[in-house]
Amino acid sequence: xxxxxxxxxxxxxxxxxxxxxxxxxxxxxxxxxxxxxxxxxxxxxxxxxxxxxxxxxxxxxxxxxxxxxxxxxxxxxxxxxxxxxxxxxxxxxxxxxxxxxxxxxxxxxxxxxxxxxxxxxxxxxxxxxxxxxxxxxxxxxxxxxxxxxxxxxxxxxxxxxxxxxxxxxxxxxxxxxxxxxxxxxxxxxxxxxxxxxxxxxxxxxxxxxxxx
Numbered sequence: 327x328x329x330x331x332x333x334x335x336x337x338x339x340x341x342x343x344x345x346x347x348x349x350x351x352x353x354x355x356x357x358x359x360x361x362x363x364x365x366x367x368x369x370x371x372x373x374x375x376x377x378x379x380x381x382x383x384x385x386x387x388x389x390x391x392x393x394x395x396x397x398x399x400x401x402x403x404x405x406x407x408x409x410x411x412x413x414x415x416x417x418x419x420x421x422x423x424x425x426x427x428x429x430x431x432x433x434x435x436x437x438x439x440x441x442x443x444x445x446x447x448x449x450x451x452x453x454x455x456x457x458x459x460x461x462x463x464x465x466x467x468x469x470x471x472x473x474x475x476x477x478x479x480x481x482x483x484x485x486x487x488x489x490x491x492x493x494x495x496x497x498x499x500x501x502x503x504x505x506x507x508x509x510x511x512x513x514x515x516x517x518x519x520x521x522x523x524x525x526x527x528x529x530x531x532x533x534x535x536x537x538x
Contacts, residue, residue, distance in 0.1 A: 398431050
């Protein structure tokens with residue numbers, strides 16, 4: 327074979343290799359370097375080793391419940407089982423009637439007195455609770471037809487628009503008689519006393535809204 331033919335064959339082989347190399351797909355990293363979309367690390371504070379430093383993350387080591395709470399829980403269980411005689415002295419304990427569950431303890435005390443045939447004592451207990459005007463949960467109405475609905479917005483962005491729209495739906499679809507808008511001082515505090523007093527006089531149902 328002549329040298330010229332060998333050179334031609336070598337040239338064709340080299341060109342074929344170059345074509346194959348050019349047609350091969352580039353790695354993703356190279357494509358990104360040429361102006362395509364590329365993933366970049368986000369900039370944010372690193373997570374703490376102690377997860378309890380995160381907002382609303384509960385601690386693994388939970389503190390035990392106070393003895394008064396356990397006493398109240400056991401007394402309610404006794405009443406559920408019908409043992410009012412044993413529950414009454416537990417609910418009469420002054421320590422049980424303190425704190426968040428204090429009004430509930432007094433209520434169950436009055437219930438025990440009533441079930442044990444002591445209506446006069448039960449009346450005094452219930453009157454004592456009513457005089458303190460406790461704030462608690464109330465039963466939901468079976469229907470909103472004809473009800474007056476208070477809308478309490480917390481000053482966050484769009485909370486008033488959200489509540490106004492809810493009010494329109496309640497009127498159109500559920501027969502609500504009227505709605506009234508109230509505005510809190512800011513989102514981080516409870517409704518101020520003026521709102522509470524006005525709501526008590528003019529509303530049957532309350533809807534509280536959060537914006538953003």
